[in-house]
Amino acid sequence: MTFLSKTLARVKPSPTIAVSTLAAELKAQGKDVIGLGAGEPDFDTPENIKQAAKAAIDAGKTKYTAPDGIIELKQAICAKFKRDNGLDYTPKQVSVGTGGKQILYNALMATLNPGDEVVIPAPYWVSYPDMVLLAGGEPVIAMASADNAYKLTPEALEAAITPKTKWFIFNSPSNPTGAGYTAAELKGLTDVLMRHPHVWVMTDDMYEHLVYDGFQFATPAQVEPGLYDRTLTCNGVSKAYAMTGWRIGYAAGPEELIGAMRKIQSQSTSNPSSISQWAAVEALNGTQGYIAENNAVFKRRRDLVVEMLNAAEGVVCPVPEGAFYVYPSIEGCIGKTSPGGKRIGTDEDFATALLEEKGVAVVFGGAFGLSPNFRVSYATSDENLKTACTRIQEFCAALT
Numbered sequence: 001m002t003f004l005s006k007t008l009a010r011v012k013p014s015p016t017i018a019v020s021t022l023a024a025e026l027k028a029q030g031k032d033v034i035g036l037g038a039g040e041p042d043f044d045t046p047e048n049i050k051q052a053a054k055a056a057i058d059a060g061k062t063k064y065t066a067p068d069g070i071i072e073l074k075q076a077i078c079a080k081f082k083r084d085n086g087l088d089y090t091p092k093q094v095s096v097g098t099g100g101k102q103i104l105y106n107a108l109m110a111t112l113n114p115g116d117e118v119v120i121p122a123p124y125w126v127s128y129p130d131m132v133l134l135a136g137g138e139p140v141i142a143m144a145s146a147d148n149a150y151k152l153t154p155e156a157l158e159a160a161i162t163p164k165t166k167w168f169i170f171n172s173p174s175n176p177t178g179a180g181y182t183a184a185e186l187k188g189l190t191d192v193l194m195r196h197p198h199v200w201v202m203t204d205d206m207y208e209h210l211v212y213d214g215f216q217f218a219t220p221a222q223v224e225p226g227l228y229d230r231t232l233t234c235n236g237v238s239k240a241y242a243m244t245g246w247r248i249g250y251a252a253g254p255e256e257l258i259g260a261m262r263k264i265q266s267q268s269t270s271n272p273s274s275i276s277q278w279a280a281v282e283a284l285n286g287t288q289g290y291i292a293e294n295n296a297v298f299k300r301r302r303d304l305v306v307e308m309l310n311a312a313e314g315v316v317c318p319v320p321e322g323a324f325y326v327y328p329s330i331e332g333c334i335g336k337t338s339p340g341g342k343r344i345g346t347d348e349d350f351a352t353a354l355l356e357e358k359g360v361a362v363v364f365g366g367a368f369g370l371s372p373n374f375r376v377s378y379a380t381s382d383e384n385l386k387t388a389c390t391r392i393q394e395f396c397a398a399l400t
Contacts, residue, residue: 122369
């Protein structure tokens with residue numbers, strides 16, 4: 001009889017965290033490794049946000065708070081949803097968690113029963129299916145293809161929905177592809193959802209502000225107000241505000257669902273860090289000018305990486321609308337052999353050989369549910385990106 005829970009056997013550790021950890025370990029051993037696996041901005045947290053945190057400490061705001069967030073932060077979140085998305089929420093409809101991941105997890109834990117299905121478009125963020133499994137549900141993967149710029153079609157969504165479907169998880173711009181859905185593309189999906197009133201929508205808008213080339217972000221309840229009463233609109237301060245380590249995510253939705261999420265949080269982590277909450281108030285209410293400045297840097301890096309990867313033999317890299325990832329296909333590399341003698345049978349083989357032989361850490365596409373691909377995070381310096389992409393070009397050119 002094993003001591004560990006049987007539920008644990010249903011899930012696997014996060015591959016993206018594993019890649020970043022391995023890259024850090026190799027660096028610590030003195031090896032020349034460039035990590036392109038981490039999904040976090042390399043920018044420092046803006047000064048006004050850091051000063052707000054310091055002021056909170058000096059003011060003694062270091063005690064427990066309400067389990068799912070201080071009222072000042074909930075009010076700032078409501079103002080953000082109204083300002084940016086045209087959505088009206090009250091503080092009673094808002095939950096604040098220890099990062100965006102906890103918000104999603106709480107919602108799934110609060111709603112899923114054994115046998116409930118959750119439709120997840122692939123490529124997907126690695127944690128979605130495993131969180132569904134931990135909560136006792138069954139992930140149903142709806143495939144999006146490169147031919148459609150890695151965006152789910154209404155037909156594919158329709159085909160994935162069954163009477164057992166409880167949630168549809170939606171992420172735009174996407175991790176891992178950076179693909180962003182236009183309002184018209186999103187309307188095609190929401191039209192399907194309107195025909196299935198038993199399906200709720202969990203929309204992960206974490207990369208909302210990281211968009212390029214004039215792309216206009218839209219979220220499901222904004223595009224289709226008829227979905228408002230069965231949509232959980234999730235977001236956070238991690239990406240746009242360079243606050244990954246502060247661990248603040250939030251969501252707004254129906255009061256009954258928010259109350260259930262609060263109950264789970266009150267018996268698990270309780271409140272997020274009080275200091276981080278006050279920093280997030282400043283992030284949402286304060287100046288937003290640096291977001292556009294950072295986006296200009298990200299766009300330059302995106303264009304650099306796309307150009308260099310498309311120059312690599314056997315690699316095809318689409319231009320994404322947002323986030324800070326690219327998701328190139330390596331179909332032209334499959335079946336070949338690396339200079340070190342490793343046969344490239346899968347994208348995991350490719351990523352492993354690339355790390356071992358060229359010191360570049362990427363995440364293989366199988367981790368995101370669609371192969372043969374790999375994900376590059378371009379949230380690092382131009383110098384690192386140029387060196388890494390040059391090594392990828394050299395690696396691909398040497399495959400036989």
